[in-house]
Amino acid sequence: MIRKLMVILVSGMMCFAGVTSALAEYHVYSTLAEYEKATGKTIEKFSEAPMLKTKVAAGLLPPVEERLPEEFCVIEPEEEIGQYGGVLFQDIPSTPEVAAGDPGHLIRLDPKNNLIFWAAKGWEISKDYRDITIYLRKGLRWSDGAPFTADDIVFWYEDIMLNKDLTPVLLYDWRATGEPLEVKKIDDYTVRIHSGVSYYGIKFVIGKDALAITHYAPKHYLKKWHIKYNPEANELAKEEGFEYWWQAFQFRNKPLRMGGGGTQANPEMPTLGPFKLIERTSVRMVLERNPYFWAVDTAGNQLPYIDRTFDSFESGEIALMKVISGDTDYAITEVTELPLLLENVEQGDYRVNIILGGELAWPSLTFNLTIEDPVWRKIFRDIRFRRAMSLAVDREEINQATYVGLAKPSQVTCRDINSLYQERWARAYAEYDPQRANMLLDEIGLKWDKDHKWRLRPDGKPLTILLETMEWNMPYCELLPAQWEKIGVKLLLKTLEWGLYVERAQSNQGHLFAWTIHADNTDKFFPGGLAIPDGNDTPWGLLWTQWYDSGGEKGEEPPDWAKEFFEFREKWAKSKNEEEYLRWGTKLYDWFAEYLPVIGSLGYTPLVCVAKNDLRNVWKFNIGYFSVELQKPQWFFKK
Amino acid sequence: MLHYIMRRLLYGIIVLFLMTIVSFVIIQLPPGDYLTTYIAQLSRSGQVVDKAQALSLRKQYGLDQPVYIQYFKWMREMLHGNFGMSFAWNKPVTELIAERLPLTIMISFLTLSFLYAMGIAIGIYSATHQYSVGDYTFTVIGFAGLAIPNFLFALVLMFIFYKYFDFNAAGLFSKQYLLQEAWSLGKFVDMLKHLLLAMIVVGTAGTAWLIRIMRGCLLDELGKQYVITARAKGVEERTLLFKYPVRVAINPIVSTIGWELSYVISGQAITSIVLGLPTVGPLLYSALLNQDMYLAGSVIVVLCSLTVIGTVISDILLAWIDPRIRFENKRD
Numbered sequence: 001m002i003r004k005l006m007v008i009l010v011s012g013m014m015c016f017a018g019v020t021s022a023l024a025e026y027h028v029y030s031t032l033a034e035y036e037k038a039t040g041k042t043i044e045k046f047s048e049a050p051m052l053k054t055k056v057a058a059g060l061l062p063p064v065e066e067r068l069p070e071e072f073c074v075i076e077p078e079e080e081i082g083q084y085g086g087v088l089f090q091d092i093p094s095t096p097e098v099a100a101g102d103p104g105h106l107i108r109l110d111p112k113n114n115l116i117f118w119a120a121k122g123w124e125i126s127k128d129y130r131d132i133t134i135y136l137r138k139g140l141r142w143s144d145g146a147p148f149t150a151d152d153i154v155f156w157y158e159d160i161m162l163n164k165d166l167t168p169v170l171l172y173d174w175r176a177t178g179e180p181l182e183v184k185k186i187d188d189y190t191v192r193i194h195s196g197v198s199y200y201g202i203k204f205v206i207g208k209d210a211l212a213i214t215h216y217a218p219k220h221y222l223k224k225w226h227i228k229y230n231p232e233a234n235e236l237a238k239e240e241g242f243e244y245w246w247q248a249f250q251f252r253n254k255p256l257r258m259g260g261g262g263t264q265a266n267p268e269m270p271t272l273g274p275f276k277l278i279e280r281t282s283v284r285m286v287l288e289r290n291p292y293f294w295a296v297d298t299a300g301n302q303l304p305y306i307d308r309t310f311d312s313f314e315s316g317e318i319a320l321m322k323v324i325s326g327d328t329d330y331a332i333t334e335v336t337e338l339p340l341l342l343e344n345v346e347q348g349d350y351r352v353n354i355i356l357g358g359e360l361a362w363p364s365l366t367f368n369l370t371i372e373d374p375v376w377r378k379i380f381r382d383i384r385f386r387r388a389m390s391l392a393v394d395r396e397e398i399n400q401a402t403y404v405g406l407a408k409p410s411q412v413t414c415r416d417i418n419s420l421y422q423e424r425w426a427r428a429y430a431e432y433d434p435q436r437a438n439m440l441l442d443e444i445g446l447k448w449d450k451d452h453k454w455r456l457r458p459d460g461k462p463l464t465i466l467l468e469t470m471e472w473n474m475p476y477c478e479l480l481p482a483q484w485e486k487i488g489v490k491l492l493l494k495t496l497e498w499g500l501y502v503e504r505a506q507s508n509q510g511h512l513f514a515w516t517i518h519a520d521n522t523d524k525f526f527p528g529g530l531a532i533p534d535g536n537d538t539p540w541g542l543l544w545t546q547w548y549d550s551g552g553e554k555g556e557e558p559p560d561w562a563k564e565f566f567e568f569r570e571k572w573a574k575s576k577n578e579e580e581y582l583r584w585g586t587k588l589y590d591w592f593a594e595y596l597p598v599i600g601s602l603g604y605t606p607l608v609c610v611a612k613n614d615l616r617n618v619w620k621f622n623i624g625y626f627s628v629e630l631q632k633p634q635w636f637f638k639k
Numbered sequence: 640m641l642h643y644i645m646r647r648l649l650y651g652i653i654v655l656f657l658m659t660i661v662s663f664v665i666i667q668l669p670p671g672d673y674l675t676t677y678i679a680q681l682s683r684s685g686q687v688v689d690k691a692q693a694l695s696l697r698k699q700y701g702l703d704q705p706v707y708i709q710y711f712k713w714m715r716e717m718l719h720g721n722f723g724m725s726f727a728w729n730k731p732v733t734e735l736i737a738e739r740l741p742l743t744i745m746i747s748f749l750t751l752s753f754l755y756a757m758g759i760a761i762g763i764y765s766a767t768h769q770y771s772v773g774d775y776t777f778t779v780i781g782f783a784g785l786a787i788p789n790f791l792f793a794l795v796l797m798f799i800f801y802k803y804f805d806f807n808a809a810g811l812f813s814k815q816y817l818l819q820e821a822w823s824l825g826k827f828v829d830m831l832k833h834l835l836l837a838m839i840v841v842g843t844a845g846t847a848w849l850i851r852i853m854r855g856c857l858l859d860e861l862g863k864q865y866v867i868t869a870r871a872k873g874v875e876e877r878t879l880l881f882k883y884p885v886r887v888a889i890n891p892i893v894s895t896i897g898w899e900l901s902y903v904i905s906g907q908a909i910t911s912i913v914l915g916l917p918t919v920g921p922l923l924y925s926a927l928l929n930q931d932m933y934l935a936g937s938v939i940v941v942l943c944s945l946t947v948i949g950t951v952i953s954d955i956l957l958a959w960i961d962p963r964i965r966f967e968n969k970r971d
Contacts, residue, residue: 087818265729282730282922503675
């Protein structure tokens with residue numbers, strides 16, 4: 001009864017969310033000129049938060065007109081103009097690794113995956129895809145007041161990315177064409193990234209990896225520890241307890257991150273984001289407004305509205321306890337907590353939103369195609385086998401059991417908003433058809449045993465597959481043994497802890513691995529859903545990747561159909577223009593849908609967001625929990 | 640006496656040295672290292688760490704060197720007071736431990752004093768009122784508290800407090816005091832309210848053995864000849880009780896009180912995790928899960944040293960309270 005009620009309630013909310021997302025707009029205007037052109041209005045007066053006003057009066061800060069850059073950004077709040085003040089108590093996913101903040105990337109994507117210029121003002125891509133020119137905001141400043149110029153980007157690339165001590169191997173996208181890209185300063189506020197050959201991927205280099213790195217670094221702060229600018233850097237490092245200069249440097253070069261690693265951020269390092277880190281202990285993390293943040297709302301109020309954010313690293317029951325008692329202003333939890341959350345809506349004075357997460361496959365199922373055992377090898381590599389296993393997964397049942405029916409059954413492929421996307425990829429072998437699965441397995445020659453309970457391998461041993469994964473994927477895999485029993489395949493589930501899992505995944509011994517495939521917020525650029533053959537998440541072709549990477553020395557030569565994958569992937573990375581990009585990309589995703597190295601189950605999984613009722617301007621339609629940071633500048637507490 | 644103390648200290652140092660080796664080895668035992676855990680965790684949240692980044696991270700953390708070199712570097716630095724860097728928190732280990740230490744000590748001290756006071760008092764009461772209703776009640780409560788897993792008990796209590804007393808006992812401070820740096824009466828009272836839960840959970844579990852030992856030893860003593868003689872001679876019951884029998888019965892408890900010194904610092908890890916208390920226990924727990932080896936190793940070394948020091952103190956305390964031990968040594 002409760003369950004029925006919940007499903008009705010939740011579907012009602014989803015409809016509402018769907019309707020509002022169709023109507024809701026998210027407006028960020030990169031410059032004042034853009035805003036004026038779009039709305040015909042202008043902004044002449046500025047105001048700032050009371051806590052900053054007192055500092056200005058005391059002479060500690062320059063007035064707001066001087067703190068904002070000449071070319072500031074204009075954000076139109078989702079609901080209404082906000083009020084200054086307040087401390088945000090938040091609980092954004094539980095592992096400390098994820099607690100973080102927005103460092104102020106150069107570009108970002110809005111909820112509809114459109115490009116927004118954030119810390120950068122704009123860009124221009126040359127028609128031959130050899131150059132991308134990035135325009136920075138005039139007068140932009142770091143959180144400590146120092147000017148942000150093209151020097152900071154050049155410093156990042158030449159002195160950090162290209163420095164062999166700090167970065168032994170350059171990121172793949174920056175050298176995909178065979179030569180590393182060049183970064184040149186044109187003037188203080190203009191930077192050009194140049195490639196020797198046409199490289200369509202040049203569009204993506206500052207968009208991808210945005211969760212992990214910022215594509216700039218505060219030169220004025222960091223140069224003290226860099227050997228190029230300070231010949232005594234090694235001595236300085238030793239004084240501080242390190243052995244080499246680059247260790248001291250890396251210790252300090254830790255910006256805020258929207259993804260993992262947030263607990264490592266350095267509070268002394270200046271940032272471009274709306275909040276700067278002022279305190280980070282192993283117990284809590286406190287961020288305070290950045291007085292030099294470069295965006296205002298449509299009434300000229302300098303953002304953000306909220307004074308401080310507070311994170312204490314709790315997990316599990318404690319975090320949940322705080323949410324239902326109303327002690328947390330914003331939290332993201334999982335669908336399994338929904339009943340408890342809905343029960344306490346009155347008492348805790350909050351509202352619950354269900355938003356679509358960014359998962360493309362949770363769980364994803366990967367068979368180890370380069371497994372050493374020859375019998376398994378033959379079975380796994382038979383395309384009919386993988387197709388049969390995919391057809392035998394009752395995705396709707398898993399959906400109902402673990403996601404309250406809110407996720408979407410889908411094969412592993414790119415996001416539906418991506419320019420490459422084709423519906424048929426998502427539907428490939430994703431329907432539930434155990435009869436057809438049985439037929440395919442019969443075709444391969446996997447006979448049933450005497451009792452017609454389980455099938456047997458060609459050598460007579462029972463067909464027992466071992467699925468290994470980590471603890472959080474287990475609830476989603478629990479229904480699989482019963483589903484696969486119907487086609488005579490015995491599935492055993494095994495939970496491993498981190499280190500052991502990685503070892504197994506890399507050992508080429510495992511049969512089947514389950515994981516989660518994410519799309520991140522830069523999805524428009526990087527379609528995602530491309531399972532890497534030797535990654536820990538989806539190790540379907542370890543030996544083949546070794547062969548390919550070592551030029552034939554190690555590993556094993558892939559069969560022709562598998563070679564296509566590597567060929568397409570390389571051609572796609574080296575695409576010279578949009579036409580090639582679409583062509584090779586399509587071939588790659590076609591290949592995936594055809595050969596199914598990784599089997600997907602459910603995508604677009606729901607996340608539950610809880611916001612106190614006095615916290616306003618909270619989006620109802622973000623995608624994935626990383627986009628939380630992007631909304632924060634407009635959040636405010638309504639008094 | 641001095642000879643006794645010197646010998647104890649010498650043994651202590653040797654044990655400590657062996658402990659550092661053992662703890663370092665054990666931390667390295669699980670497959671992989673901090674980096675594999677870190678990369679796996681990043682994958683979980685959707686970030687792909689390619690081989691290039693993994694390599695640079697490995698070099699940065701010095702994890703590309705053989706184990707014994709890592710161990711020697713660590714020991715060398717430790718003798719200079721540098722306990723190394725925590726990978727997960729990107730902070731010196733000494734800072735991390737220092738952040739949590741004052742609170743941990745205070746919490747543990749409060750819980751422990753409560754525990755011992757209650758345990759000994761109830762033990763004495765149980766012994767003197769053997770087989771009474773009170774004796775049975777306390778025993779049942781004690782054993783129930785011991786049998787129920789701490790984390791379960793803590794969760795249930797937390798829920799009961801919330802539901803029926805409208806008090807959210809999670810964490811150490813309520814929302815309004817979280818950002819208040821300065822101590823005030825209100826903040827202190829708030830903390831005690833939160834600690835009440837921890838004290839009940841730990842108290843009921845811990846008092847069981849104290850009560851039983853106290854009760855058992857005291858009963859042994861109270862049955863002896865000299866007690867009957869003293870009673871016959873008209874000594875008042877209370878004076879009689881505390882002058883001699885309790886002093887003897889308290890022997891085993893005092894001899895183990897030294898071990899509690901390390902407990903004071905580690906702070907009951909499981910209860911702390913469940914209740915969200917910021918003590919050293921949860922720090923060690925997450926360090927072990929992450930294979931954050933310098934942090935985990937250092938905390939273990941600190942705990943071991945405290946255990947060793949505590950045991951030495953215990954031995955000395957015992958020698959002081961119990962003259963038999965002093966005389967035993969003199970005979971050597």
